[in-house]
Amino acid sequence: MANEAKNKKVVAVMGTSTPSRELFDMAREVGFLLAKNDIAVVCGGMGGVMEAVCLGVSSAGGISVGILPSFRDDPNPYVTIPIGTTFGEARNAIIAAAGGVAIAIGGGFGTLSEIGLALRMGKTVIGLHTWQAFDPEGMSLPVIYVKSPEDAVGRALSFL
Amino acid sequence: MANEAKNKKVVAVMGTSTPSRELFDMAREVGFLLAKNDIAVVCGGMGGVMEAVCLGVSSAGGISVGILPSFRDDPNPYVTIPIGTTFGEARNAIIAAAGGVAIAIGGGFGTLSEIGLALRMGKTVIGLHTWQAFDPEGMSLPVIYVKSPEDAVGRALSFL
Amino acid sequence: MANEAKNKKVVAVMGTSTPSRELFDMAREVGFLLAKNDIAVVCGGMGGVMEAVCLGVSSAGGISVGILPSFRDDPNPYVTIPIGTTFGEARNAIIAAAGGVAIAIGGGFGTLSEIGLALRMGKTVIGLHTWQAFDPEGMSLPVIYVKSPEDAVGRALSFL
Amino acid sequence: MANEAKNKKVVAVMGTSTPSRELFDMAREVGFLLAKNDIAVVCGGMGGVMEAVCLGVSSAGGISVGILPSFRDDPNPYVTIPIGTTFGEARNAIIAAAGGVAIAIGGGFGTLSEIGLALRMGKTVIGLHTWQAFDPEGMSLPVIYVKSPEDAVGRALSFL
Numbered sequence: 001m002a003n004e005a006k007n008k009k010v011v012a013v014m015g016t017s018t019p020s021r022e023l024f025d026m027a028r029e030v031g032f033l034l035a036k037n038d039i040a041v042v043c044g045g046m047g048g049v050m051e052a053v054c055l056g057v058s059s060a061g062g063i064s065v066g067i068l069p070s071f072r073d074d075p076n077p078y079v080t081i082p083i084g085t086t087f088g089e090a091r092n093a094i095i096a097a098a099g100g101v102a103i104a105i106g107g108g109f110g111t112l113s114e115i116g117l118a119l120r121m122g123k124t125v126i127g128l129h130t131w132q133a134f135d136p137e138g139m140s141l142p143v144i145y146v147k148s149p150e151d152a153v154g155r156a157l158s159f160l
Numbered sequence: 161m162a163n164e165a166k167n168k169k170v171v172a173v174m175g176t177s178t179p180s181r182e183l184f185d186m187a188r189e190v191g192f193l194l195a196k197n198d199i200a201v202v203c204g205g206m207g208g209v210m211e212a213v214c215l216g217v218s219s220a221g222g223i224s225v226g227i228l229p230s231f232r233d234d235p236n237p238y239v240t241i242p243i244g245t246t247f248g249e250a251r252n253a254i255i256a257a258a259g260g261v262a263i264a265i266g267g268g269f270g271t272l273s274e275i276g277l278a279l280r281m282g283k284t285v286i287g288l289h290t291w292q293a294f295d296p297e298g299m300s301l302p303v304i305y306v307k308s309p310e311d312a313v314g315r316a317l318s319f320l
Numbered sequence: 321m322a323n324e325a326k327n328k329k330v331v332a333v334m335g336t337s338t339p340s341r342e343l344f345d346m347a348r349e350v351g352f353l354l355a356k357n358d359i360a361v362v363c364g365g366m367g368g369v370m371e372a373v374c375l376g377v378s379s380a381g382g383i384s385v386g387i388l389p390s391f392r393d394d395p396n397p398y399v400t401i402p403i404g405t406t407f408g409e410a411r412n413a414i415i416a417a418a419g420g421v422a423i424a425i426g427g428g429f430g431t432l433s434e435i436g437l438a439l440r441m442g443k444t445v446i447g448l449h450t451w452q453a454f455d456p457e458g459m460s461l462p463v464i465y466v467k468s469p470e471d472a473v474g475r476a477l478s479f480l
Numbered sequence: 481m482a483n484e485a486k487n488k489k490v491v492a493v494m495g496t497s498t499p500s501r502e503l504f505d506m507a508r509e510v511g512f513l514l515a516k517n518d519i520a521v522v523c524g525g526m527g528g529v530m531e532a533v534c535l536g537v538s539s540a541g542g543i544s545v546g547i548l549p550s551f552r553d554d555p556n557p558y559v560t561i562p563i564g565t566t567f568g569e570a571r572n573a574i575i576a577a578a579g580g581v582a583i584a585i586g587g588g589f590g591t592l593s594e595i596g597l598a599l600r601m602g603k604t605v606i607g608l609h610t611w612q613a614f615d616p617e618g619m620s621l622p623v624i625y626v627k628s629p630e631d632a633v634g635r636a637l638s639f640l
Contacts, residue, residue, distance in 0.1 A: 007239060008242075087408070088407070090405070094247070094254065107617065113600055120569050120572075135611055136587050248566030249413070254410075280412075296451070301432075327555055328562075397486075402490065403545065
């Protein structure tokens with residue numbers, strides 16, 4: 001029946017706008033695998049890791065949502081639903097809250113802020129080739145570090 | 161080709177959480193018609209007009225995005241992609257910016273704030289059974305007032 | 321004793337960036353009277369009504385806080401504490417929430433959005449030469465309309 | 481002349497709500513020294529490091545602004561101007577943008593997110609007994625790490 005109620009599960013993917021080729025390919029694979037598992041992906045909607053993830057989602061026939069810094073910005077061409085905002089760098093606080101789980105890919109200060117925000121909100125954060133951090137007592141971040149897109153998505157699915 | 165680039169066009173729908181039966185039906189029809197025209201709908205993701213719009217979108221096989229006040233809130237059952245935030249009443253400022261055009265349905269202070277925000281951002285606002293307002297010089301709002309879901313969606317499409 | 325605990329009471333003042341001379345003078349008087357009553361004023365920190373209010377506060381030796389659209393914007397010269405943001409037009413949602421009472425002065429879509437947001441948050445809103453609005457049932461806004469700065473501040477004080 | 485134009489300089493102070501006694505004392509000293517240098521302090525307005533900073537500011541006769549998670553929250557008793565919001569954890573994105581310089585004190589995920597946000601916005605960040613972080617290439621954060629309140633404030637002043 002066409003209008004049967006069903007919210008999609010959502011994963012937030014955060015990542016640098018200037019990834020290496022290798023990281024771009026990993027991000028694309030993360031997007032592809034999430035979409036294959038019927039997960040909607042929320043990201044920042046611009047270039048780099050964000051474009052790679054949307055490309056992967058698109059090639060699996062899935063849905064991505066891009067939360068843009070400004071409604072005057074052009075999204076990457078692969079994001080299914082671009083959502084304009086006026087929040088600039090503060091849009092990270094929307095993306096961090098968006099999903100049931102967050103996957104952080106690569107470096108960049110924005111990615112670090114999203115890891116902090118997501119943990120602050122009590123979210124599970126999975127890290128792929130991303131920041132390590134240590135608090136003043138030397139405690140490391142409670143990020144689940146993985147080495148491959150398959151592991152990232154596998155762990156994400158286990159928490160949804 | 162599966163990964164051909166194509167961003168969907170987006171319309172923001174704003175509306176009261178306590179609509180009359182007649183208004184609920186109109187909001188559902190707005191959602192249905194937008195989705196039939198391959199438009200993605202962004203709304204507040206909760207009850208009332210928001211639920212009606214998502215129901216309409218769902219019954220047309222389309223995609224709706226619900227920007228929730230809190231990631232701890234339960235979305236209505238028909239929203240395709242619920243996006244948690246921490247913004248509370250301020251999420252109106254996300255919804256107002258989200259679309260190329262905004263459709264305001266019914267009363268409620270939140271709807272009034274979204275009309276003001278969308279106009280402030282230079283968006284086209286279409287009003288269906290919603291607020292009238294007059295500035296101190298007696299000038300009325302530059303809202304395009306319509307009487308039916310068909311007119312609301314027809315006018316929205318003409319601006320996208 | 322210098323560090324005796326005492327939070328100041330706060331009033332949010334919202335208003336157009338393009339006021340008439342008469343409205344500018346009224347806004348300045350509102351700021352002056354609030355500061356004379358030891359109220360801190362929060363506003364948008366830019367020109368027009370915002371500058372007038374900060375000028376009035378300053379001339380009474382009070383404190384104003386300006387929530388700027390961007391931390392790259394220059395505040396008006398009279399705001400005591402300029403607070404940069406990245407929120408653009410969405411900063412209205414900060415200002416509306418900021419005070420125990422909100423005073424809206426003049427027209428402008430931003431002012432309309434702040435009236436809607438403040439009412440949505442359950443705040444008392446006092447209107448001086450500002451928007452009138454009517455919901456689809458013809459009900460008017462629960463704004464307390466006044467005609468003079470003295471009345472605006474008098475009514476604001478009665479709610480703090 | 482009473483209404484001579486002069487915006488105060490602003491420093492954002494970020495820090496954990498559960499500091500040790502030693503860290504509380506350092507945060508209080510940071511607030512005291514900033515206020516003695518006529519700097520207005522913006523912080524999160526709640527307990528722990530935030531309360532300590534406001535206490536220090538207050539004992540020097542200065543001005544602190546507290547950006548609260550909700551306008552329904554009670555601020556700490558020492559903040560001069562409490563500013564209610566609806567942004568919850570996302571208020572970190574306001575605080576990070578607020579000042580010309582940011583000082584991060586102690587651990588906590590919120591503090592980490594504010595470091596990331598402030599760096600993302602191109603702000604200077606000074607760290608006192610706070611997070612260390614390393615990106616995937618092993619590069620450390622461009623935070624200016626200091627060991628004492630005097631050094632924190634001295635470095636902050638040099639950038640204003």
